[in-house]
Amino acid sequence: MHPGMGYGPSWMGEWPTWLKLSNGQIRKLESIHETFLKEKELNALRAQFQEKAMESPLEGRKVLTPEQRAHVTAFFIGRGFGLHHGMEWMGSVYPLG
Numbered sequence: 001m002h003p004g005m006g007y008g009p010s011w012m013g014e015w016p017t018w019l020k021l022s023n024g025q026i027r028k029l030e031s032i033h034e035t036f037l038k039e040k041e042l043n044a045l046r047a048q049f050q051e052k053a054m055e056s057p058l059e060g061r062k063v064l065t066p067e068q069r070a071h072v073t074a075f076f077i078g079r080g081f082g083l084h085h086g087m088e089w090m091g092s093v094y095p096l097g
Helices: 015-019 023-063 066-078
Strands: 087-089 092-094
Antiparallel strands (some): 087 092
């Protein structure tokens, strides 16, 4: 078999030929690779979720008056959280001040 003309998916390159992988081994490697790709998709979804989790409190904060925002800030400071660019609470970031 000519180099580069091995069997198996292109992501494997010539490894199946070089290692003389059986069809069963190739299928197992394909399965592992598919699982990996799905996990990458999950990570992308997690990142989107995290972004939305940050946007929601920011949108909610726009509803509050400056006085109400000050009360929220005082609430967190009074509980020892201090001033930060944001507070993580129940998976979301709530900006203070």
